[in-house]
Amino acid sequence: xxxQSLLFQxxxxxxxxxxxxxxxAGLSLIFGVTRIVNIAHGSLYMLGTYVAATIALRFEGxxxxxxxxxxxxxxxxxxxxxxxxxxxxxxxxxxxxxxxxATFALVLIINDAALWIWGPEDLLGPRAPGLRGAxxxxxxxxxxxxxxxxxxxxLVLLILHLALAKTRFGRLVRAATQDxxxxxxxxxxxxxxxxxxxxxxxxxxxxxxxxxxxxxxxSLLTDLIVISDAFVVVVVGGMGSITGAYLAAVIIAEVKALxxxxxxxxxxxxxxxxxxLTLVAEFLVMAVVLIVRPHGLLGRRQTxxxxxxxxxxxxxxxxxxxxxxxxxxxxxxxxTPLLARSQPYVLVLGIDVLLMVLFATSLHFIMGPGGxxxxxxxxxxxxxxxxxxxxxxxxxxxxxxxLVAAPILALLGALLFGWFAVRLSGVYLAMLTLAFAQxxxxxxxxxxxxxxGSNGILGxxxxxxxxxxxxxxxxxxxxxxxxxxxxxxxxxAPFGYAMRAGRDSQLRAEAIGIDVRRVHWIGFAIAGAVxxxxxxxxxxxxxxxxxxxxxxxxxxxxxxxxxxxxxxxxTGPIVGASVFAVLQDTVMRxxxxxxxxxGAIILALVLLFPAGIVxxxxxxxxxxVRP
Amino acid sequence: MNTLEIANLSKSFGxxxxxxxxxxxxxxxxxxxxxxxxxxxxxxCFNMINGQLAPDSGSIRFAxxxxxxxxxxxxxxxxxxxxxxxxxxxxxxxxVENVQLALLSHAGEIFRGWRPVARRHRERALELLxxxxxxxxxxxxxxxxxxxxxxxLEFAIALASAPKLLLMDEPTAGMxxxxxxxxxxxxxxxxxxxxxxxxxxxxxxxxxxxxxxRIIVLARGKLIADGDAKAVRENALVQQVYFGTGKSFxxxxxLLP
Ligand SMILES: Nc1ncnc2c1ncn2[C@@H]1O[C@H](COP(=O)(O)OP(=O)(O)OP(=O)(O)O)[C@@H](O)[C@H]1O
Ligand SMILES: [Mg+2]
Numbered sequence: 042x043x044x045q046s047l048l049f050q051x052x053x054x055x056x057x058x059x060x061x062x063x064x065x066a067g068l069s070l071i072f073g074v075t076r077i078v079n080i081a082h083g084s085l086y087m088l089g090t091y092v093a094a095t096i097a098l099r100f101e102g103x104x105x106x107x108x109x110x111x112x113x114x115x116x117x118x119x120x121x122x123x124x125x126x127x128x129x130x131x132x133x134x135x136x137x138x139x140x141x142x143a144t145f146a147l148v149l150i151i152n153d154a155a156l157w158i159w160g161p162e163d164l165l166g167p168r169a170p171g172l173r174g175a176x177x178x179x180x181x182x183x184x185x186x187x188x189x190x191x192x193x194x195x196l197v198l199l200i201l202h203l204a205l206a207k208t209r210f211g212r213l214v215r216a217a218t219q220d221x222x223x224x225x226x227x228x229x230x231x232x233x234x235x236x237x238x239x240x241x242x243x244x245x246x247x248x249x250x251x252x253x254x255x256x257x258x259x260s261l262l263t264d265l266i267v268i269s270d271a272f273v274v275v276v277v278g279g280m281g282s283i284t285g286a287y288l289a290a291v292i293i294a295e296v297k298a299l300x301x302x303x304x305x306x307x308x309x310x311x312x313x314x315x316x317x318l319t320l321v322a323e324f325l326v327m328a329v330v331l332i333v334r335p336h337g338l339l340g341r342r343q344t345x346x347x348x349x350x351x352x353x354x355x356x357x358x359x360x361x362x363x364x365x366x367x368x369x370x371x372x373x374x375x376x377t378p379l380l381a382r383s384q385p386y387v388l389v390l391g392i393d394v395l396l397m398v399l400f401a402t403s404l405h406f407i408m409g410p411g412g413x414x415x416x417x418x419x420x421x422x423x424x425x426x427x428x429x430x431x432x433x434x435x436x437x438x439x440x441x442x443x444l445v446a447a448p449i450l451a452l453l454g455a456l457l458f459g460w461f462a463v464r465l466s467g468v469y470l471a472m473l474t475l476a477f478a479q480x481x482x483x484x485x486x487x488x489x490x491x492x493x494g495s496n497g498i499l500g501x502x503x504x505x506x507x508x509x510x511x512x513x514x515x516x517x518x519x520x521x522x523x524x525x526x527x528x529x530x531x532x533x534a535p536f537g538y539a540m541r542a543g544r545d546s547q548l549r550a551e552a553i554g555i556d557v558r559r560v561h562w563i564g565f566a567i568a569g570a571v572x573x574x575x576x577x578x579x580x581x582x583x584x585x586x587x588x589x590x591x592x593x594x595x596x597x598x599x600x601x602x603x604x605x606x607x608x609x610x611x612t613g614p615i616v617g618a619s620v621f622a623v624l625q626d627t628v629m630r631x632x633x634x635x636x637x638x639x640g641a642i643i644l645a646l647v648l649l650f651p652a653g654i655v656x657x658x659x660x661x662x663x664x665x666v667r668p
Numbered sequence: 669m670n671t672l673e674i675a676n677l678s679k680s681f682g683x684x685x686x687x688x689x690x691x692x693x694x695x696x697x698x699x700x701x702x703x704x705x706x707x708x709x710x711x712x713c714f715n716m717i718n719g720q721l722a723p724d725s726g727s728i729r730f731a732x733x734x735x736x737x738x739x740x741x742x743x744x745x746x747x748x749x750x751x752x753x754x755x756x757x758x759x760x761x762x763x764v765e766n767v768q769l770a771l772l773s774h775a776g777e778i779f780r781g782w783r784p785v786a787r788r789h790r791e792r793a794l795e796l797l798x799x800x801x802x803x804x805x806x807x808x809x810x811x812x813x814x815x816x817x818x819x820x821l822e823f824a825i826a827l828a829s830a831p832k833l834l835l836m837d838e839p840t841a842g843m844x845x846x847x848x849x850x851x852x853x854x855x856x857x858x859x860x861x862x863x864x865x866x867x868x869x870x871x872x873x874x875x876x877x878x879x880x881x882r883i884i885v886l887a888r889g890k891l892i893a894d895g896d897a898k899a900v901r902e903n904a905l906v907q908q909v910y911f912g913t914g915k916s917f918x919x920x921x922x923l924l925p
Contacts, residue, residue, distance in 0.1 A: 352811045353760040533784040535772045542758045542769055549756035552718065553825060554741040554773045
């Protein structure tokens with residue numbers, strides 16, 4: 042590597058920075074005014090790539106391309122306005138967690154819509170008319186289109202900056218970003234302001250996507266990749282700060298460029314391929330920034346938003362009826378292998394359900410009583426699965442060792458990531474946990490020599506006597522029962538109370554000597570270890586493990602399971618996970634468009650049944666008892 | 669030796685000097701009122717003493733130890749209890765559980781043991797609730813309580829750790845006059861019995877003049893008077909701060925909440 046090549050990569054990195062900036066600026070703007078983290082922002086970008094490519098292919102030539110870019114931006118802006126009016130308006134006052142989930146449901150629905158319209162194949166657009174050449178920079182060829190991107194990023198930043206500083210609309214946006222209550226007081230039409238901000242943000246995402254068409258094909262995978270990049274940029278730059286977004290986009294693009302240009306270097310005699318670090322690097326930058334400046338480089342401390350969730354009922358010991366049901370479930374589990382003689386599939390489904398129960402209960406432990414809304418719980422499930430799988434693959438270990446390694450690796454990961462996570466709260470915590478899960482996923486995908494890359498690890502089979510399905514089922518049932526009861530017991534012990542105390546009022550908890558961070562950290566680690574057990578069992582149940590099974594989708598599944606059952610009840614995650622796992626197995630397998638179906642379920646939950654199944658039943662009972 | 673000694677304590681927010689070189693002391697067993705108009709810096713003083721905020725400069729000595737800048741849970745461990753201007757309790761717990769948790773923490777048992785909270789320190793918690801007149805409400809969810817009862821619960825929580833010094837930020841805010849006097853009478857009786865020193869803020873002059881052993885007055889972050897009820901009432905500076913002109917305190921009484 043020479044200084045020249047380094048410089049060249051740095052210049053080229055600025056082109057990537059512009060693309061990142063468009064998405065992140067829109068995301069940041071929307072968050073600043075509406076306080077909603079729009080996870081579907083990457084989907085808007087993806088739609089931008091598809092729409093622009095379609096238009097450019099249809100109407101060839103300069104007008105088709107450049108006109109298409111502008112038309113696409115306008116269309117996506119319009120689409121954003123529709124989303125805001127139809128969906129988001131209903132959830133501005135909902136708890137943060139529900140807002141995140143609702144926009145995630147949009148991601149699923151939009152992705153399936155794109156699959157339906159454009160099919161699964163990538164769509165390659167034409168190259169930009171007039172900018173197909175290259176210029177010589179530092180002895181290398183830099184595409185003119187990249188030069189164009191390098192210029193347009195700061196240009197849009199300037200335009201946005203002027204618009205925010207000089208116009209009435211801009212003043213309102215800034216006022217709303219700084220103090221939301223004030224906007225209401227100013228007598229402004231808040232609905233119109235929110236809709237137009239959302240439209241503007243969407244337009245920027247559409248523009249970013251449209252401009253990308255000349256460089257990369259439109260692909261269904263773009264949405265999640267782009268949104269996680271954009272999150273990192275917004276969090277690093279500071280939520281609500283446009284200039285911060287550009288700064289962060291540059292930093293991250295440059296760090297990536299640096300990793301690529303270093304390539305393989307040897308550190309202390311060991312060859313290390315830095316270009317593999319690209320995915321992880323941005324999350325490392327984010328982690329560092331969040332620790333040093335928890336509100337981002339140019340962000341301000343956000344005014345704490347009132348949580349609008351209904352307050353929780355005090356924890357009461359299980360009534361006799363619940364204990365009876367619990368005993369019944371245990372007996373039924375013990376007898377299931379008998380039933381399986383005629384219906385062998387029951388065991389397969391049963392194992393799936395049990396593992397999801399254990400996984401969801403562990404997430405609920407930190408999410409409900411701990412108030413930590415982790416969007417990356419799959420990380421610990423994955424660490425458990427890989428902990429077991431790697432031991433089998435590299436040391437030919439038998440299952441008992443694998444099942445011990447699983448929670449240990451997950452625990453270590455949760456201790457490390459949790460240490461950072463408990464320093465934040467709300468959306469920042471959600472984003473950081475998501476980022477950590479992405480790191481785990483990237484390592485599993487990119488460190489092929491160790492993990493088998495995207496093929497994963499095969500041949501992780503249980504050892505005798507558990508190589509018989511029914512025995513494995515019983516083992517799973519026993520461990521799940523143990524895990525669920527352990528977590529439940531902890532919630533009734535001082536530790537669980539301390540965790541809830543920290544959630545209810547950090548101020549009061551600290552004022553009676555509770556070290557809230559430490560309590561939440563330990564809680565996070567315990568939940569991680571339990572999720573690790575579920576992951577380890579999962580690997581042995583399937584006989585294999587691959588990055589696909591530990592991706593962001595699994596984190597979201599866990600969230601949905603917890604909410605489906607009801608976050609404010611202890612039995613909620615158990616019921617939610619069971620229902621969800623069965624649904625997934627029966628309904629979702631029937632259709633290619635299971636994502637959209639899942640999205641619809643999430644939206645129904647958020648809009649219609651915020652208390653979940655168990656919570657809803659409890660309310661119903663209260664209403665019947667006390668008319 | 670004084671229970672608490674504060675010297676040259678200062679804190680600014682942006683350009684605002686919320687607390688400006690304040691010096692005073694709390695004597696053992698004293699019932700000391702800190703008064704001043706809205707925004708004078710009273711709560712900020714409290715927040716620095718209990719460790720919620722780190723002071724910009726100055727010293728806070730408690731039990732012969734410099735405590736400025738320590739985290740609030742350590743200051744609590746040393747024996748400083750606190751109630752908040754906007755009462756803070758654990759809303760997802762019952763009344764008695766709130767107190768039990770404080771007792772558990774005081775006993776250093778947060779990380780210890782499997783035994784459910786329900787059966788731990790329960791007798792003592794009920795006893796404390798009885799003392800503040802809340803025994804009947806023990807099993808209710810604390811979020812259902814009326815505001816006055818929340819203040820009582822907070823007081824019980826603060827007593828649970830047997831503090832040497834109690835900081836009470838507007839213990840009677842939002843209460844009817846009658847209820848107000850009842851609560852302060854109760855507070856004073858209980859702290860005198862236990863020998864606890866109290867520093868409290870209060871907007872009701874009736875309460876202050878009737879109960880405080882001594883009064884210190886804060887205005888725009890500066891300490892402007894220190895003395896007994898009579899001295900403070902007659903202090904020209906205090907009268908000026910409260911009324912701008914120099915009329916008597918009696919009118920103000922009706923104006924304040
Ligand atoms: N966290 C903060 N950030 C910025 N300014 C603050 C902060 N806390 C207090 N202030 C400011 O410091 C000054 C003193 O506030 P403080 O709450 O201490 O007053 P107070 O005497 O308790 O008033 P009140 O009687 O209304 O409770 C006020 O001007 C207030 O606006
Ligand atoms: Mg105050």
